[in-house]
Amino acid sequence: MNETDRKVAIITGASAGIGAGLVTAYRQQGWSVVANSRTIKPSEDRDVLTVDGDVTDPATTERIAGEALGRFGRIDTLINNAGVYLGKPFTDYTADDYALIVGVNLTGFFLLTQRAIADMLTRRSGHVVNVTSTLAEYASSGAPSVLASLTKGGLASATRSLAIEYASRGIRVNAASLGVIQTPMHAGEDPGELGRAHPIGRVGQVSDVVNGILFLESSSFITGEILHIDGGQSAGH
Numbered sequence: 137m138n139e140t141d142r143k144v145a146i147i148t149g150a151s152a153g154i155g156a157g158l159v160t161a162y163r164q165q166g167w168s169v170v171a172n173s174r175t176i177k178p179s180e181d182r183d184v185l186t187v188d189g190d191v192t193d194p195a196t197t198e199r200i201a202g203e204a205l206g207r208f209g210r211i212d213t214l215i216n217n218a219g220v221y222l223g224k225p226f227t228d229y230t231a232d233d234y235a236l237i238v239g240v241n242l243t244g245f246f247l248l249t250q251r252a253i254a255d256m257l258t259r260r261s262g263h264v265v266n267v268t269s270t271l272a273e274y275a276s277s278g279a280p281s282v283l284a285s286l287t288k289g290g291l292a293s294a295t296r297s298l299a300i301e302y303a304s305r306g307i308r309v310n311a312a313s314l315g316v317i318q319t320p321m322h323a324g325e326d327p328g329e330l331g332r333a334h335p336i337g338r339v340g341q342v343s344d345v346v347n348g349i350l351f352l353e354s355s356s357f358i359t360g361e362i363l364h365i366d367g368g369q370s371a372g373h
Contacts (some may be wrong), residue, residue: 142208144170144211144213145170147159147169148172148216148248150186150269151175152219152319153319153320154267154319155173157346168183168185172188172196174190174217183243185207187200190244191218191240192240192244197251197252201248201255202253208339209255212256214263215264215265215291216266219241220241221237221284222283229283236353245306247312249298256306257305257307259306261306264305264308265352266292266295267311268295268366269284269288269314270366272292276333288313290353295360303360309361310361310363312348312352313365315367316333317340317341318319318330318340318341334366339367340365
């Protein structure tokens with residue numbers, strides 16, 4: 137494959153868990169990858185470019201896109217995987233909590249997606265995947281999470297809006313809506329207990345999310361889709 141023909145994915149929140157799994161999966165598909173998180177180590181793989189920095193900072197998002205184009209010459213897919221979850225009773229949230237969660241979950245998405253789509257438009261081709269949460273659709277009294285609902289619910293709405301806005305220009309926009317996934321964020325927690333949140337009876341694995349996103353990647357007739365990777369949680373209990 138000619139270097140200029142190789143597709144390029146940007147993946148945020150890529151240093152561990154789902155993001156790291158996606159980096160590996162896209163490389164196995166033969167893609168080049170730009171991997172971002174606030175702290176990420178350089179890769180020995182010449183086709184993985186790591187860019188550290190906070191996506192809430194416009195300078196970081198500009199650097200991610202600029203280095204992707206400078207190194208690989210194109211952006212084919214953006215996966216907005218970086219996210220923050222902080223479950224608290226509504227009246228316990230602080231102004232700092234609000235700024236952090238809105239900054240990562242919405243501002244980072246907005247800044248980087250705007251920059252990526254601008255490049256995709258030059259080739260009339262591209263794909264954006266937003267990682268959201270079933271909590272935005274299926275509230276639970278046992279897991280108060282209004283800021284997750286506010287921000288991840290916003291991502292789901294933005295996914296549909298962008299999908300329609302750019303459908304005629306070759307750009308697809310989809311989302312993966314997740315249940316509880318066993319990642320370092322849940323280190324030390326009982327998988328059996330976590331799995332009780334899902335009708336299917338188990339906690340989700342990184343591979344479940346990776347497989348779902350690769351399905352969206354390979355499905356050129358799908359856009360505006362919110363793919364639930366949540367063990368049936370969104371369907372009911």
